[in-house]
Amino acid sequence: MSSSDDDDERIPFIQRPEWxxxxxxxxxxGPHPIVPIAYHDDFRExxxxxxxxxxxxxxxxxALDLTTEAIGMNPAxxxxxxxxRLVLEALNVDLHEERDFIDEIAVRNSKNYQIWHHRRWVxxxxxxxxxxxxxxxxxxxxxxxxxxxxxxxHRQWVLQSLGGWEKELDYCCKLLEDDIFNNSAWNQRYxxxxxxxxxxxxxxxxxxxxxxxxxxxxxxxxxxxxxRYLRGLYKGDTDLLVSDNQVSDVCLxxxxxxxxxxxxLSLLLDLLCYGFQPSHELKRVVQFLxxxxxxxxxxxxxxxxxxxxxxxxxxxxxxxxxxxNNLPSQVC
Amino acid sequence: xxxRNTDNLVEDLLGDFExxxxxxxxxxxxxxxxxxGIWFYNAHDCEAAANLFGRxxxxxxxxxxxxxxxxxxxxxEELEAVPTSAVVEGPLEPPPTSSAAAAVPDVSDDSFVNFFxxxxxxxxxxxxxLVAEKHVKYxxxxxxxxxxxxxxxxxxxxxxxxxxxxxxxxxxxxxxxVDPDEVVSWMMECYxxxxxxxxxxxxxxxxxxxxxxxxxxxxxxxRLDVLDIEKVSDYVAGLQxxxxxxxxxxxxETDTRFSYCAICCLSILHRLDKIDVEKAVNYIVSxxxxxxxxxxxxxxxxxxxxxxxxxxxxxxxxxxxxVDRDLLGWWLCERQCKDGGLNGRPEKLTDVCYSWWVLSxxxxxxxxxxxxxxxxxxxxxxCQDRENGGISDRPDNAVDVFHTYFGVAGLSLMEYPGxxxxxxxxxxxxxxxxxxxxxxQRAPSLLAS
Numbered sequence: 001m002s003s004s005d006d007d008d009e010r011i012p013f014i015q016r017p018e019w020x021x022x023x024x025x026x027x028x029x030g031p032h033p034i035v036p037i038a039y040h041d042d043f044r045e046x047x048x049x050x051x052x053x054x055x056x057x058x059x060x061x062x063a064l065d066l067t068t069e070a071i072g073m074n075p076a077x078x079x080x081x082x083x084x085r086l087v088l089e090a091l092n093v094d095l096h097e098e099r100d101f102i103d104e105i106a107v108r109n110s111k112n113y114q115i116w117h118h119r120r121w122v123x124x125x126x127x128x129x130x131x132x133x134x135x136x137x138x139x140x141x142x143x144x145x146x147x148x149x150x151x152x153x154h155r156q157w158v159l160q161s162l163g164g165w166e167k168e169l170d171y172c173c174k175l176l177e178d179d180i181f182n183n184s185a186w187n188q189r190y191x192x193x194x195x196x197x198x199x200x201x202x203x204x205x206x207x208x209x210x211x212x213x214x215x216x217x218x219x220x221x222x223x224x225x226x227x228r229y230l231r232g233l234y235k236g237d238t239d240l241l242v243s244d245n246q247v248s249d250v251c252l253x254x255x256x257x258x259x260x261x262x263x264x265l266s267l268l269l270d271l272l273c274y275g276f277q278p279s280h281e282l283k284r285v286v287q288f289l290x291x292x293x294x295x296x297x298x299x300x301x302x303x304x305x306x307x308x309x310x311x312x313x314x315x316x317x318x319x320x321x322x323x324x325n326n327l328p329s330q331v332c
Numbered sequence: 333x334x335x336r337n338t339d340n341l342v343e344d345l346l347g348d349f350e351x352x353x354x355x356x357x358x359x360x361x362x363x364x365x366x367x368x369g370i371w372f373y374n375a376h377d378c379e380a381a382a383n384l385f386g387r388x389x390x391x392x393x394x395x396x397x398x399x400x401x402x403x404x405x406x407x408x409e410e411l412e413a414v415p416t417s418a419v420v421e422g423p424l425e426p427p428p429t430s431s432a433a434a435a436v437p438d439v440s441d442d443s444f445v446n447f448f449x450x451x452x453x454x455x456x457x458x459x460x461x462l463v464a465e466k467h468v469k470y471x472x473x474x475x476x477x478x479x480x481x482x483x484x485x486x487x488x489x490x491x492x493x494x495x496x497x498x499x500x501x502x503x504x505x506x507x508x509x510v511d512p513d514e515v516v517s518w519m520m521e522c523y524x525x526x527x528x529x530x531x532x533x534x535x536x537x538x539x540x541x542x543x544x545x546x547x548x549x550x551x552x553x554x555r556l557d558v559l560d561i562e563k564v565s566d567y568v569a570g571l572q573x574x575x576x577x578x579x580x581x582x583x584x585e586t587d588t589r590f591s592y593c594a595i596c597c598l599s600i601l602h603r604l605d606k607i608d609v610e611k612a613v614n615y616i617v618s619x620x621x622x623x624x625x626x627x628x629x630x631x632x633x634x635x636x637x638x639x640x641x642x643x644x645x646x647x648x649x650x651x652x653x654x655v656d657r658d659l660l661g662w663w664l665c666e667r668q669c670k671d672g673g674l675n676g677r678p679e680k681l682t683d684v685c686y687s688w689w690v691l692s693x694x695x696x697x698x699x700x701x702x703x704x705x706x707x708x709x710x711x712x713x714x715c716q717d718r719e720n721g722g723i724s725d726r727p728d729n730a731v732d733v734f735h736t737y738f739g740v741a742g743l744s745l746m747e748y749p750g751x752x753x754x755x756x757x758x759x760x761x762x763x764x765x766x767x768x769x770x771x772x773q774r775a776p777s778l779l780a781s
Contacts, residue, residue, distance in 0.1 A: 027487070027535070047487075051535060077488045079536040082583065117585040147680065149635060153628055183678040187633035190622075195631065224666065224678040232622040316665050319702040325380065 010042060013049045018062060024048030025055060043073050054083050059090035068101070075109045081118055095122050099130075103137065110141050116150045120157060131162035139171070146175055147184045156191060165196045180216055186225040190232055202235060209233050214250045222260040227267060238274040248276065255285045262313050265289075265305050269323065272302045272331050302331045345388055353382045360385075462748065463718050467736055468506045470721030471497045490533040491522060495545035496737035498552055502761050503740050503752045512553040519546055520558065528560065528567030529581070539581045540571055544593040547600050551764050556601070565603035568594050576611030587628045588619050592641035596758060599648045600768055613651045616642045624659030636667060636676040640689040647696045647757040661699030664690050672707030673726065683725045684715045684735045687742025692756035695745055705746045712739045 013019050026048050050070045053063040067084040070077065088098060102119050109115050119137070123130045138155040141148055159165055169192050175185040193205045210233055216226040230250075234241040241247055248271060254264035268286070272278065278286075283301055290304040293311045306324035310317045343349065343362050351360040357369040358378050372378035494515065501507045521534045522542065529538025530546040543564065550556045571579050571594060578590035591612060598604045618630045619642060625634025626642035639660070646652050667674040667690050673682030674690045687708060694700040714727045715735070722731025723739035744754040753762040 054535070074487070078539065078581075079488060079531070082537050082581075085583065113585070117583065120585075121583065147677075149628070149633065153632055156629065156631055181679045183680075184633050187621075187627075191631045228623050228678075235622065315668050315670075315704045315707065316702060317704075319662060319665055322702070 012042070013045055019049065022049060022052050025051035027051070046070050046073055050080060050083075054079070059087045061091065063087050064091065064093070071105065075105060075112050076114060078114050081114045085118070085121060095125055098122050099126070099133065106137070106141065107144065110145060110148055111150060113150070116154055120154060123158065123162065128162045131158055131164040134158040134162065135164050142175070146179060146182050149184070152184050152188060155188070159191075160195070165192070165198050168192045168196065169199070176216070180220055181223050181225065183225045186229050190229060202233070206233050210244070210246050214246060217250055218253060220260075221254040221257070221264060222262070224263065227263040231267070231270075242271055242274045242276045247271065248278070248282065252279075252282050252285065255282075255289065258289070261289070262309065265309055269302060269305045269309075272305070273328055275330070276332070278332055300327075300331070302327050345385060349389075351382060351385050353379060358382055358385075461713050462740075462743065462750070463716055463721065464504050464750065466718065466721030467716075467723070467740065468501060468504055468509065468721070470717075470731070471500055471733060471736065472509060488532045488536055489542070491519070491530060491542040491545045491549075492532065493733050494519075495548050496733045498549055499760065500733075500737045500740050502552055502764075503744050503754060505750075505752065507552065512555060515549065515553065516555050516558055519549065522546065525563075528563035528565075537581065538567065540568065540578065540590050540593045540597075541580060543568060544597045547597050548758075548760055551600055551760055551768060554764075554767060556768075559601070561601050561603065565598055565601050565606050568597050569603075569606035572607050572612065576608060576613070576615030578612070588616060588626060588638050588645075589628065589641045591616055592645045595645040595648050600758065604649070609649050613646065613649055613654070616645055616651075617654045620654070623663050624656045624661075625663050633677060634663065636664070636674070636686050636689040636693070639664070640693050643693045643696050644757045644759075652697065655697055657697040657699060661694060661697055661702055664694050664699065665702035668703050668708065672704065672711040674703075674708065681726070682711070684712055684723055684742070685725065685738040687712055688738040688745075688759075691742050691745045692759070695756040700745070709743065709746055709748065712742055715739055 013022075013024065024045065027044070046066070046069055050066055053060075053066060064084065064087045067080050067087065070080045071084070074080075088095070099119075099122050102115060102122065106112075106115050106119070119134075123134050135155065135158060138151045138158070141151040142155075145151075159168065169189070172185050172189040172192060175182055176189070179185070193199065193209060194202050199205055210230065213226045213230045213233065216223065217230065220226075230247065231241070234244070234247075248268070251264045251268045251271070255261050255268075265286075268276075268278075268282070278301055286301055286304055286308075290308055294304075294307045303324055306320050306327075309320040310324075313320065343360070348363040349360065351358060353359075357371055358381055359367065359369045361367045370378075370381070372381070498507065498510060498515070501509060518534070519530070522531045522536065523529075523546070524531065524538045527538055529540070530543045531538050532542045536542075547556070547559070547564070550558065571581070571590070573579060573586065577586045577588075578594045579586050580590045580593075594607065595604065595609075595612065598606060616626070619626045619628070619632065619638070621627060621631075621634045623634050626639050627633050627635060628638050632638070643652070643655060643660075646654055666678070667676070667686060669675055669682050671682055673684070674686035675682050676686050676689065691700060691703075691708075694703065711727075712723070715723050715725070715729075716739070717724065717731045720731070721736075722733075723736040724731045725735050740751065741754055741759070744751040745756060747753075754760070755762050755765040758765050
């Protein structure tokens with residue numbers, strides 16, 4: 001907000017004839033404010049007038065316009081939003097207009113809880129016909145910040161309450177094309193796979209999803225998200241995870257590149273702990289890494305992996321040491 | 333060592349010290365000829381600790397004697413013989429309302445080992461590195477900057493600001509710089525008598541966020557008696573929805589943040605029985621993701637802030653068994669980035685506030701030794717404004733009260749010298765929590781939940 005521009009255009013309330021009947025109510029900070037806040041004069045005046053209509057519970061058009069001004073100056077003030085909703089209801093305003101208003105201010109305030117909540121309130125009242133616009137809106141916000149947590153929460157709520165699942169998986173694909181490291185998009189992908197009424201559910205989607213994920217991993221093995229996503233596709237079914245060759249294969253492929261293999265090692269470690277029987281090739285590749293990275297040589301593959309990780313991921317050396325001390329007795 | 337007790341046990345291994353393993357006890361005799369036993373839940377950990385003693389003694393026997401590090405001596409009480417029962421205690425009365433639920437049996441594992449092994453190698457952090465006096469000054473007199481738009485937007489959440497500022501002062505042992513009567517009288521002007529909730533400031537509508545902050549601040553000052561406890565707890569309980577979730581206020585925004593606010597608040601007021609705890613817990617569990625983390629709603633992306641809220645709520649209600657500690661602990665320790673700071677989700681920037689949310693979560697599930705504490709400490713200290721006080725989200729950015737609190741809180745959780753201990757679930761100093769639960773009034777016993 002450029003204060004000099006606003007100062008030029010804004011007419012103080014005290015000079016507006018349509019407000020001449022109102023006595024502004026100043027902020028009561030108490031006798032000795034413990035967390036003193038400085039005020040800008042325009043803001044102070046606007047809030048003084050807001051306080052007046054709020055205390056008088058005046059639910060009029062001018063009160064609505066006043067909340068618009070107050071929100072423009074401080075969109076995080078939840079009391080102003082509360083009162084605005086009361087006024088909107090009392091005046092029975094067409095909420096499509098309200099939605100347009102939110103469209104305007106949301107871009108500059110995309111992390112503001114009040115705006116998102118207000119948006120949801122409006123969308124709920126508009127019902128399922130609002131779904132498309134809401135998805136468009138969140139898409140617009142996500143185009144500016146693809147990880148905006150509020151936008152994703154809102155989008156998930158829209159899908160579940162108002163519908164619109166048709167293009168969601170494609171949307172996830174597109175976002176991941178833009179940025180394969182976007183954890184929110186991976187999370188949304190999982191959300192769609194598991195909850196969309198239009199797809200077959202996790203089991204039906206698993207094979208295609210595994211292929212997709214493996215490709216993503218191989219392109220950037222240091223990317224944390226697809227590794228977690230891959231595990232998620234087996235939804236806690238460790239037997240399935242262990243028996244699916246695609247999983248151990250991707251670990252092997254990454255290990256053979258001798259580069260960015262931390263997540264590959266940690267997944268392999270988990271597989272071993274679930275009873276996985278490694279191939280000779282896997283053992284060979286890991287032992288080779290073990291010799292290059294560590295001084296010790298362990299007969300036990302899992303122990304070797306822990307030793308390597310302690311060395312190459314020293315920030316988490318306590319975690320890897322703990323893993324080493326807690327290996328199942330039968331592990332390879 | 334024991335999160336239910338602010339007294340830490342210190343023994344000099346290098347003096348006259350002998351030990352013997354008798355699983356599940358690690359028995360030792362110290363220089364004062366006292367014989368004590370440390371009880372371990374896990375036999376393996378018992379042996380691991382004994383091995384550690386052995387390694388330390390071997391290492392020191394080979395190395396020329398150095399002057400003993402005494403960085404922490406000011407923080408610890410004079411050591412007392414700790415009878416075995418002190419560390420064997422079962423669930424406290426009343427069981428689930430205390431964050432001690434987080435310290436149930438697992439307290440014995442690697443955190444103990446690392447308490448000894450990690451500590452000696454600490455960066456030698458001294459009180460000088462934390463410019464405590466400057467932070468106190470910063471909080472006490474937030475500058476009146478007319479051009480500062482940041483200040484304007486804080487008006488409606490002054491209640492939160494009060495909590496952040498005052499708790500930080502207490503951690504720095506400077507709560508006495510503020511007059512409790514002034515705070516309390518301002519706070520009661522934010523109270524809505526008709527419904528029992530607190531607003532963010534005078535003239536603001538009630539909301540769960542500010543109600544929790546108000547109750548926390550009153551707890552700091554030991555002035556909970558000014559509350560109409562029934563009324564306030566009814567307000568909070570009234571915000572629970574049919575599915576167990578909580579709304580922030582009458583307008584219905586639902587978020588696991590509010591589950592935490594409600595549960596923490598009611599626990600402090602000893603009124604958890606006013607809500608359906610089981611449903612509340614089930615709702616939180618429905619927000620658990622496959623990576624072990626929690627989101628704001630079911631299916632929501634795991635985020636450290638939400639994780640703190642969910643884990644905190646589960647800890648307070650004695651429901652931590654729903655958490656896969658190893659899985660979540662790993663996700664949380666993966667938040668530590670090359671600069672030593674923590675982020676909130678994969679591939680996001682580090683920020684000092686995660687020093688609280690990630691760290692407190694790790695402590696509640698007893699996995700804090702999985703991060704590199706020295707590096708994190710350095711990161712937080714580098715976020716200080718050493719000239720004017722205050723802490724920012726990352727080095728060289730503008731400071732604010734929010735990040736000042738989280739930075740100091742993070743340091744406290746890592747036992748930085750000179751700071752009061754902070755309870756990871758209640759986000760209040762441990763002595764305040766002890767006063768709430770072990771003070772004059774005993775809590776009504778919680779019915780099985």
